[in-house]
Amino acid sequence: MAQDFHGDSRVDDFKQMLDKMYNRLKALMPRSSQLVAVSRKLPGTEEGLERWEARQLSRGIERVWHIMRLLRLLTEYFGDKLFFGGGSILNYVYMVKFNEPPRLTFDLDSTWYRKVSSKRVILKEMVGFNRWLAENDLTLQIPLSWDRTAELFIVEYDRDKDFFPELLSLRMPVITRYDGETFHEFLGMQDYDIIMRLRKVFKEVLGVKNPRIDYVRFEISLEPKGMPREKVMLEDIFGSRTQAWITRLEYQLASKIAYKVAKDYGSDLGYNLHDILKAALDLRLLKGMNAKAVKRYAGPINIETVKRNLEALKSPIGRKLWDNNYHYILARRRYTLEDLTKQVKKLIMSSTLD
Numbered sequence: 001m002a003q004d005f006h007g008d009s010r011v012d013d014f015k016q017m018l019d020k021m022y023n024r025l026k027a028l029m030p031r032s033s034q035l036v037a038v039s040r041k042l043p044g045t046e047e048g049l050e051r052w053e054a055r056q057l058s059r060g061i062e063r064v065w066h067i068m069r070l071l072r073l074l075t076e077y078f079g080d081k082l083f084f085g086g087g088s089i090l091n092y093v094y095m096v097k098f099n100e101p102p103r104l105t106f107d108l109d110s111t112w113y114r115k116v117s118s119k120r121v122i123l124k125e126m127v128g129f130n131r132w133l134a135e136n137d138l139t140l141q142i143p144l145s146w147d148r149t150a151e152l153f154i155v156e157y158d159r160d161k162d163f164f165p166e167l168l169s170l171r172m173p174v175i176t177r178y179d180g181e182t183f184h185e186f187l188g189m190q191d192y193d194i195i196m197r198l199r200k201v202f203k204e205v206l207g208v209k210n211p212r213i214d215y216v217r218f219e220i221s222l223e224p225k226g227m228p229r230e231k232v233m234l235e236d237i238f239g240s241r242t243q244a245w246i247t248r249l250e251y252q253l254a255s256k257i258a259y260k261v262a263k264d265y266g267s268d269l270g271y272n273l274h275d276i277l278k279a280a281l282d283l284r285l286l287k288g289m290n291a292k293a294v295k296r297y298a299g300p301i302n303i304e305t306v307k308r309n310l311e312a313l314k315s316p317i318g319r320k321l322w323d324n325n326y327h328y329i330l331a332r333r334r335y336t337l338e339d340l341t342k343q344v345k346k347l348i349m350s351s352t353l354d
Contacts (some may be wrong), residue, residue: 003053015142018201022282023204028153029175030065030238033209038237043091044101044330057328059178060104061237065094065139066216067176068109071219074110074139077129082220083229085247090282093234094249098288102237103146103281105293108218108319111247113229116222123157126170130154140175142187143194148186160197160215166223169327171215177206180214225287228297235344250289254297256282259349261309269309280340281331286347294351301352310341313342 017117039058049057053220067088086109091102102186112122133139133154141149158169174184180186183202184195197211235241237334260279265272284295312318314337322337331340 003206008067009278010329014143014146017141017149017272018184018197021140021142021198021268022201022205023122024340025175028064028138028140029206030166032177034238035065036223042237042330043096043099043101044333047333053326053329055152057104057329058257060106060326062176063106063179063216064088064321065238066172066176068092068240070172070216070218071234071244072240072242073106073133074129075242080123080162080245081113081125082110083113083227083245083247084108085252087244087278087282089234090249090252090285092237094285094288095282096237097235098285101334103278103331104327104329105278106217108216109221110218111221111224111227113224113245113261114225119222121224122168122220125290126155126157135328136185142183142198144187144189145191145194152213158215161217163323168220168222169217170220171217173213174216176212176214177208178212180212182210185211224245232326249285250293251297253283253286253289253351254294256271257294257298257301257306257352261348262303262306262346263309264300264302264305265309269312270317271316273315277313277318277321280310280313280344282329283344283347284343285341289351291351299351301348303349306348309333310345313337332338 020195035058039054039061042057044055062225071084071088075084086107087105088108091105093104106147116122130139134151139151139153141151144150148348151173152173156171158171161171175183183189183198189195202211203209205350228251229245230248231243231245234244234246256279260275261274261283312320319337322332335343
């Protein structure tokens with residue numbers, strides 16, 4: 001979102017803008033050393049990582065940092081209007097809490113507490129959220145020219161991903177060191193002098209002269225459907241703590257059983273193996289849950305379908321998904337695919353059968 005930038009002296013005002021950007025960058029971005037340190041402490045790294053694995057992991061953890069920051073800000077502003085669930089909560093809070101290697105996932109799922117008439121209602125709420133972010137110096141303004149700026153770290157409507165009437169797709173453009181489009185290309189900048197000045201700031205703060213801009217994406221469900229929720233203290237992999245409302249964990253895991261691992265896909269099973277694999281990895285958390293609650297939320301399931309779906313993960317297609325996807329770097333360090341499917345099958349049976 002571009003805006004006019006006025007001042008008495010173009011050069012002096014531009015220098016002030018760069019100084020402000022420098023200080024804001026330091027406040028808004030994680031340090032490289034912090035990302036490396038967090039990566040090395042995650043479950044699954046005990047025996048070390050290959051160089052390419054460590055590089056991919058630290059890049060992914062930077063995106064996770066932005067996701068968890070967004071969660072904290074949404075919680076602070078909206079309070080109990082929003083509650084959260086999905087892979088980011090399960091993996092970057094609870095999986096690590098139980099000393100399990102998280103799978104990497106890069107979006108944030110949430111639900112609007114009360115049913116609304118249209119997406120416009122929530123979009124209007126996001127306008128207020130963006131205003132609050134700006135008023136509290138939680139956004140970043142980057143000069144596009146001597147008299148115009150672009151604002152990042154604000155919420156945008158994600159038109160390209162907004163396919164379903166019951167889900168509102170949103171996104172936040174953020175600075176990253178290595179993922180996304182180079183900053184000057186993303187912003188359509190053409191003034192080489194300004195690009196060089198910005199590179200100097202980026203190099204000093206971030207350690208790279210050509211950082212990228214990418215989107216942190218999140219969805220808000222407009223259909224709460226009486227989902228049970230609870231207010232908990234969340235501590236993420238960076239040690240940040242915040243009280244937030246989340247969908248009850250037993251309900252989340254029961255849903256993954258009923259609608260993913262225990263679902264009869266018929267002839268479409270092969271097309272759904274990736275969803276089954278992600279759900280299976282998340283279902284490692286069953287060992288820390290209330291089995292009676294999981295059973296109640298899951299309802300009756302066909303254990304033979306569960307066995308068939310988990311067994312299909314060991315097919316050539318399933319093994320390719322497991323072996324070649326960097327999202328499972330840490331899980332592969334602790335589990336073989338055979339060990340994973342065996343453990344998850346046992347956990348599902350103990351949680352859903354009498």
